[in-house]
Amino acid sequence: MTTQHRTIAFIGAGNMTQSIVGGMVASGYPADAIFVSNPSPGKLEKIAAELGVHTSQDNAEVANKADVIVLAVKPQLMADVCAALREQVAHLADKLIVTIAAGIRISKYRQYLGDDIRMIRVMPNTPSLVGKGMSGLVADDRVDDSDKSFITTAFDGVGATLWVSDEDELDILGAVAGSGPAYFFEFMASLQKAAVALGFDRDKARQMVQQTALGAAEMAIHSELELEDLRKQVTSKGGSTAKGIEQYQAYDIDKISADAVKAAVKRNQEMAELF
Ligand SMILES: NC(=O)c1ccc[n+]([C@@H]2O[C@H](COP(=O)([O-])OP(=O)(O)OC[C@H]3O[C@@H](n4cnc5c(N)ncnc54)[C@H](OP(=O)(O)O)[C@@H]3O)[C@@H](O)[C@H]2O)c1
Known part of the structure; x- marks a missing residue:
């Protein structure tokens, strides 16, 4: 065979x-x-x-x-x-x-x-x-x-x-890629809520959020640029995107992601002990 x-x-x-x-x-x-x-x-x-x-x-x-x-x-x-x-x-x-x-x-x-x-x-x-x-x-x-x-x-x-x-790396991969869809849904839902809070209809808000997520993912997949450079490329100095990004950075988005991944890795390790 x-x-x-x-x-x-x-x-x-x-x-x-x-x-x-x-x-x-x-x-x-x-x-x-x-x-x-x-x-x-x-x-x-x-x-x-x-x-x-x-x-x-x-x-x-x-x-x-x-x-x-x-x-x-x-x-x-x-x-x-x-x-x-x-x-x-x-x-x-x-x-x-x-x-x-x-x-x-x-x-x-x-x-x-x-x-x-x-x-x-x-x-x-x-x-x-x-x-x-x-x-x-x-x-x-x-x-x-x-x-x-x-x-x-x-x-x-x-x-x-x-x-x-090794299996420790698999725990980390699980915390990023296994749990990752939930992180992205959480973020997408928050963007949808932000649009609705400003008067947008839920369905239209959802459509623009999900299509934007798809487009950003496709751009990332097809680009050789680092993700941070892709972000910079769509952020003109002094423009509206820069103002929005300033808000994310004020809440230290890197720390939020680092804490989320560490918490999920820890839980993966705890769950391994259950079996
Ligand atoms: N879905 C995901 O996104 C995902 C992601 C990562 C890992 N996983 C893992 O993949 C595995 C399967 O997930 P799933 O989403 O496919 O779950 P699922 O849809 O619940 O499928 C599990 C299947 O196992 C069957 N089953 C129950 N007892 C069995 C037995 N004694 N012998 C043989 N089959 C039995 C169930 O049959 P009945 O319904 O007829 O009882 C069911 O069809 C899980 O271990 C899960 O942790 C899933």
Whole structure:
């Protein structure tokens, strides 16, 4: 079997699995090599009908057929799901284990699944659901380049991927990119409220805020300038934007972001202790 066409089993057919599998099939990965399991049949019927993948209500059945197992259940279910897989799946050590659950460390999966597993942790974010995700990835030292390249391609299907060197860095990535959509929504909502407070209709305020956010993100992606220089480029000295920016700087926006990210990293570390 080639690296491109390994059999892959997703445990849990929730929103993230639907998006990742959708991205893989859209990029030409054969649906025939993809298996999905879930306890309730509704989501399985949907994913089978829309994408033509194999489905089962039995996690062990799909895991036994796969070279790669993606654990895509909620973190609080992970211990039980892994315990059942350990009991019912043959040769787990020969399979690549991938998890997308937040918080749980690789050392914990070794306790759940055995010391000899090889594994990749992926931290996707919510925009993956619309194909614009930012996924952070970290591998243990048993994972080889072909494993990494296979998983990079799978997650590139729902956005961009960034490998980090250890799980502490993944906590930081989670605090920036995982939590980041909420920070941007908070900021966008505050701009919307500011426009409404000055008499604008909510829908029109929303339209101008979201389109401006999209345009700014596209400009940042397509520019080689530093983000701070892009900001300066659209801020004429003495102009109205300069007056607005002065207000953000008066509240020390850098400190607000630094404190937000530090608080989220700390919480990620605390949550890792829960499992
Ligand atoms: N959504 C995001 O933006 C995001 C971002 C980063 C990380 N994640 C992580 O990704 C994982 C999946 O998230 P999600 O948003 O896709 O959640 P979700 O939509 O709630 O999907 C979880 C799925 O797991 C199924 N499930 C429950 N018990 C199971 C079992 N024993 N065996 C197999 N499947 C089982 C659920 O089935 P039923 O509904 O039928 O019970 C559900 O379809 C979570 O660990 C989450 O932390 C998600």
